[in-house]
Amino acid sequence: MTSAVSKATRKQGKGIWERAFPHAAAWLPALWLLWAWYAGALGVNPIQAATRFSGRTALTLLLLSLACTPFHILSGWNKVLSWRRPLGLYAFAWAVGHLLFFAGVDYGFDWGSLRLDVGTKPYVWVGSVTISILAALALTSSRWWMARLGKRWKRLHRLVYLAGILALVHYFWVVKGNFLGLSGSIGLPLAYSAVLSVLLFLRLPPVRRAVRKRRGRKPLGRSLRAS
Ligand code: HEM
Numbered sequence: 001m002t003s004a005v006s007k008a009t010r011k012q013g014k015g016i017w018e019r020a021f022p023h024a025a026a027w028l029p030a031l032w033l034l035w036a037w038y039a040g041a042l043g044v045n046p047i048q049a050a051t052r053f054s055g056r057t058a059l060t061l062l063l064l065s066l067a068c069t070p071f072h073i074l075s076g077w078n079k080v081l082s083w084r085r086p087l088g089l090y091a092f093a094w095a096v097g098h099l100l101f102f103a104g105v106d107y108g109f110d111w112g113s114l115r116l117d118v119g120t121k122p123y124v125w126v127g128s129v130t131i132s133i134l135a136a137l138a139l140t141s142s143r144w145w146m147a148r149l150g151k152r153w154k155r156l157h158r159l160v161y162l163a164g165i166l167a168l169v170h171y172f173w174v175v176k177g178n179f180l181g182l183s184g185s186i187g188l189p190l191a192y193s194a195v196l197s198v199l200l201f202l203r204l205p206p207v208r209r210a211v212r213k214r215r216g217r218k219p220l221g222r223s224l225r226a227s
Contacts, residue, residue, distance in 0.1 A: 026090035058094035070202035092134040123173035
């Protein structure tokens with residue numbers, strides 16, 4: 001009896017850690033940023049550092065959300081599929097925070113200067129399209145919208161890949177490196193691009209089929225087919 005109870009408690013404890021992952025992935029960087037801001041650990045230009053950090057965190061969470069399905073294909077671990085929605089929503093929340101650092105903290109919501117400057121910064125337009133896609137996906141991420149949109153929901157939510165690609169275009173544009181000459185600060189954006197390329201490759205139907213065959217498993221469940 002005691003061992004059955006402790007086994008159940010252990011199982012429940014494991015479940016808590018599994019559920020906590022997406023929340024920890026989003027809140028730990030927030031706590032770090034808060035600490036660094038107040039401790040003056042963000043360098044000589046804290047606003048720029050915070051804008052950059054929030055942009056990178058939004059992109060990281062977006063890629064983590066995109067990694068869930070390929071991870072499930074490779075490992076067969078079902079629980080990871082439930083991380084997609086919270087990670088995607090947190091990616092959107094961080095993108096909103098990123099925009100607020102840019103428009104609110106940096107420009108003090110001075111719409112006149114913003115309008116003038118944004119015209120000369122095409123990467124802001126790419127960022128705006130990306131955040132609009134994330135907003136549409138966040139808004140329609142509930143079961144209610146899934147039922148309401150039917151087959152169109154799946155098509156709409158495929159835009160998440162476009163959001164990932166556009167976020168990377170935005171990143172390359174911002175860092176102003178020489179992409180073809182492989183010079184400048186393009187190391188990190190290149191690493192993010194490599195990760196996204198692998199994730200997209202693993203989503204290709206022939207690759208999915210080959211992985212499934214190698215694992216010698218039955219076809220994947222309903223939850224994955226809905227993704
Ligand atoms: C209206 C939307 C957006 C605006 C106005 C915007 C603005 C900016 C600005 C001004 C910077 C450069 C900061 C600097 O170096 O001085 C930046 C960098 C960046 N943004 Fe955005 N952004 C937007 C949307 C997004 C979205 C949706 C993502 C990702 C999902 C994103 C990811 C990044 C990344 C990764 C960087 C580079 C960080 C680094 O240099 O390490 N941005 N953004």
